[in-house]
Amino acid sequence: MKSDSWKPWALLGPSLTAVFFLLVIPVCFVVVYSFWLRAPSGNDIPAFQFGNYAKFFADFFYPSLLIRTIRVALETVLLCLVMGYIPAYFFYRTESSLKPFLMILIMLPFWISFIIRTLSWINILGDSGLINHVFLKIGLIDRPLAMLYNEAAVLMGLLQYLLPFMILNIYVSLDGIDKSLTEAAKSLGCTEWQAFKEVTLPLSLPGVSAGCLLVFVLTCGTYLPPMILGGPGNDMIANLIFKRIVGTLDWPFGSALSTILLGLLGVIVYTYNRYLGISQIFKTLQ
Amino acid sequence: MAKELEQQIDQMVDRYRNGKISRRDFMKYLGIAGAAAGLAGGPFGLAxxxxxxxxxxxxxxxxxxxxxxxxxxxxxxxxxxxxxxxxxxxxxxxxxxxxxxxxxxxxxxxxxxxxxxxxxxxxxxxxxxxxxxxxxxxxxxxxxxxxxxxxxxxxxxxxxxxxxxxxGQTGIAYNSKHISKDKAEKLGASLLWDKDLKGKLGSWGGDFRTNMWYAALHTGQSPNNITDMDAVWNALREQRGMMKKYWASGSELMSLLANGEIYATVAWSGRVAALQKQGHPIGYLAPNNTYSWxxxxxxxxxxxxxxxxxxxxxxxxxxxxxxxxxxxxxxxxxxxxxxxxxxxxxxxxxxxxxxxxxxxxxxxxxYWNSHQVEWTEKWDRVKAGS
The missing domain is CATH 3.40.190.10 (Periplasmic binding protein-like II)
Known part of the structure; x- marks a missing residue:
């Protein structure tokens, strides 16, 4: 038994090496950069000081972007959960021969570039987009509705990006539930709703947890939907990081912002694990 | 390459002899230099x-x-x-x-x-x-x-x-179906602050210079020597309230103008020419001291x-x-x-x-590069509404 203990490490070796070199080391670089200084020309000056962090906390403008990001992420999670559970449950229950086709439809958005999918909303929600065009044509409105370049449009962009992640996570969890359990509950007198509430829902929670965590983390790091579909005042923290790193070559401050976001997400994941148990999520996969 | 490396090693030897670096650091440097020479001058370098x-x-x-x-x-x-x-x-x-x-x-x-x-x-x-x-x-x-x-x-x-x-220039593009040429020329840079265009204005969100440049013109100042900075920021705050979209790329600028999402914006002259060639009703205004590049x-x-x-x-x-x-x-x-x-x-x-x-x-x-970080940060705030 003992002589076999190296085998898992040998199997994990390539992945761990890739994670170490492509994730751990770059993150360490980012953390080190966050203590450096930016010269007026845009060059970096090696240093060990906390000025970049002090700058973040000294001015409410920066924390306010982080708070907005968390708020938008929570809204996205809620929307994805409500809109994702129903189709996932449908896939679990249906015996239709169309099920594989419907599953492919869920995966279909991944075949199209995220940027193109996001941009396509402009043709739907814009002043001369599909919805306004039809409403104007049938006389329902006399001027275009402002549906684009606001927070609702950003949420729409995030939803179309992240909904499949939520659906698939919940579906995987539901698919692992023995259907005879709900039948047993019903044979013991439960109504359809009670069987769902007492049996199916609790057993699907690991998938819900995994989906919520994934959607939350991905939302916090995304910058394209706010950039393309957002209006003045809809920027999120990733937009600011992008601007600092690329726009002003202020790598030290951009790195400090990234480290703060990373730390915050780490705390959230840790708390999530403590109270909801990430280990439960992996049970879904088993 | 070899000469540069030789000079650097000589410098390091001097620094080591003068006690400015430790023996360990000196050996470390020699190791790195050797590896660099090998990579640059060896078979990889030849390739x-x-x-x-x-x-x-x-x-x-x-x-x-x-x-x-x-x-x-x-x-x-x-x-x-x-x-x-x-x-x-x-x-x-x-x-x-x-x-x-x-x-x-x-x-x-x-x-x-x-x-x-x-x-x-x-x-x-x-x-x-x-x-x-x-x-x-x-x-x-x-x-x-x-x-x-x-x-x-x-x-x-x-x-x-x-x-x-x-x-080229970053001038002002306007929808000539909704804004007359006379009005555009009369207002000049102030067209971008016209209250009639509330909700139909655009600007380049990614560049503080362009926005400050036109705010300086609107407030009667020289863009390369702004003396009343408060007036510029206040003008940009006022403009934000009328803004529909801060665009991020030339293609987005063209799309906003072509689809009638916005009626006036700062715009790159080449993009305006492209829209005009495509037959869109877009006029180009180059007010006095237009931003040239x-x-x-x-x-x-x-x-x-x-x-x-x-x-x-x-x-x-x-x-x-x-x-x-x-x-x-x-x-x-x-x-x-x-x-x-x-x-x-x-x-x-x-x-x-x-x-x-x-x-x-x-x-x-x-003038502009020396204030880049300060003004970018300020511009980000104004754009975000603070």
């Missing part, structure tokens, strides 16, 4: 040099610009010299500078780039990415508008790291200068320069008093038939 001798990289805006350059400059150049031009498109000026800064050695993976704006010439030069061109090896440089080369020379201490290639072919440090200079000369051939100008809708840097221009070039917005660019106001790189 790299062999490859380098047969190709040169060129980064540009892609699309019609690259197509025109390939047809009129790169292919004839390769035919004449046997050296291949590996061209690639970048996503934007800032993103490219980030790539150059992140390359190793900094700038070493890149050769020529089609860059914009005088302040970026200053940024690249200050960051140490510049080279020194031997102008005698670029005979076509004599056809370039003198004001453009003089502007660049003034930044890089009398020498050139780039050849100017085209110029130039584009140039920058040669990054470490490039084989003989090859680069030969290529630049091909690119400045009138056929090549004019074809690129027509492709991207910006007038070429060639002096129209020395090189005859076709009618289509003369019709382009921002074209100067005198070749003197007398009324063209460029951003003073010293």
């Amino acid at each position: 790299r040099n062999a490859f380098a001798a047969k190709s040169i990289t060129f980064h540009s805006w892609g699309g019609s610009t690259s197509e025109a350059l390939r047809k009129y400059a790169f292919d004839p150049f390769t035919k004449a010299t046997g050296i291949e031009v590996v061209d690639a498109a970048f996503t934007g000026m800032d993103a490219f500078l980030t790539q150059v800064k992140a390359s190793y050695p900094p700038g070493g993976e890149f050769n020529l780039a089609h860059l914009s704006a005088v302040y970026d010439y200053a940024r690249y030069t200050e960051l140490g990415f510049g080279s020194v061109l031997d102008e005698s090896k670029i005979p076509n440089l004599k056809n370039v508008i003198p004001k453009m080369t003089d502007t660049l020379r003034a930044i890089s201490g009398g020498t050139l790291s780039a050849v100017p290639y085209d110029y 130039m584009e140039y072919m920058y040669v990054l440090k470490g490039t084989d200068m003989d090859v680069a200079q030969k290529l630049l000369n091909f690119m400045l051939e009138p056929d090549a320069a004019i074809a690129v100008a027509l492709g991207q809708n910006y007038p070429p840097s060639l002096d129209p008093t020395k090189v005859s221009m076709p009618k289509d070039i003369e019709k382009l917005p921002a074209f100067d038939p005198t070749g003197k660019l007398d009324g063209y106001l460029f951003a003073d790189p010293k």
Whole structure:
């Protein structure tokens, strides 16, 4: 038994090496950069000081972007959960021969570039987009509705990006539930709703947890939907990081912002694990 | 390369002997230097040099610009010299500078780039990415508008790291179905603060300079010497309340104007020309002291200068320069008093038939670059509504 203990490490070796070199080391670089200084020309000056962090906390403008990001992420999670559970449950229950086709439809958005999918909303929600065009044509409105370049449009962009992640996570969890359990509950007198509430829902929670965590983390790091579909005042923290790193070559401050976001997400994941148990999520996969 | 390494090792030996570095650090340095020499001078170095001798990289805006350059400059150049031009498109000026800064050695993976704006010439030069061109090896440089080369020379201490290639303006584009030409001309820069256009205005969100420039004009100040900064920020705050979209790219700008999402915005003259060619009802306004800029072919440090200079000369051939100008809708840097221009070039917005660019106001790189971080941060706040 003992002589076999190296085998898992040998199997994990390539992945761990890739994670170490492509994730751990770059993150360490980012953390080190966050203590450096930016010269007026845009060059970096090696240093060990906390000025970049002090700058973040000294001015409410920066924390306010982080708070907005968390708020938008929570809204996205809620929307994805409500809109994702129903189709996932449908896939679990249906015996239709169309099920594989419907599953492919869920995966279909991944075949199209995220940027193109996001941009396509402009043709739907814009002043001369599909919805306004039809409403104007049938006389329902006399001027275009402002549906684009606001927070609702950003949420729409995030939803179309992240909904499949939520659906698939919940579906995987539901698919692992023995259907005879709900039948047993019903044979013991439960109504359809009670069987769902007492049996199916609790057993699907690991998938819900995994989906919520994934959607939350991905939302916090995304910058394209706010950039393309957002209006003045809809920027999120990733937009600011992008601007600092690329726009002003202020790598030290951009790195400090990234480290703060990373730390915050780490705390959230840790708390999530403590109270909801990430280990439960992996049970879904088993 | 070997000489540089030798000098560096000598310096390190001196520092070690003088007790400025420890024995451990000295040994560490020798190890690193050995590895570097091995990689650079060994079989890998040979392969790299062999490859380098047969190709040169060129980064540009892609699309019609690259197509025109390939047809009129790169292919004839390769035919004449046997050296291949590996061209690639970048996503934007800032993103490219980030790539150059992140390359190793900094700038070493890149050769020529089609860059914009005088302040970026200053940024690249200050960051140490510049080279020194031997102008005698670029005979076509004599056809370039003198004001453009003089502007660049003034930044890089009398020498050139780039050849100017085209110029343009960031003026005001307006929807002529909803805004009359008379009204636009009467209001000038203040058109961007017209209350009738509330919810139908746009601006370039990614650039503090453009926004501050027009706020300075609106408040009656010189953009290169703003004295009442509060007035500028207050004007931008006021404008934000009327703004529909801060756009992020040229294609987004065109889409917003073409779809009627916005009726007025600051706009790059070439993009306006493209919209006009497509038949959209878009007018172009260049108020007094319109924001002007130039584009140039920058040669990054470490490039084989003989090859680069030969290529630049091909690119400045009138056929090549004019074809690129027509492709991207910006007038070429060639002096129209020395090189005859076709009618289509003369019709382009921002074209100067005198070749003197007398009324063209460029951003003073010293003034704008020295405040870049401070004003970018302030602009981000204003844009976000604080």
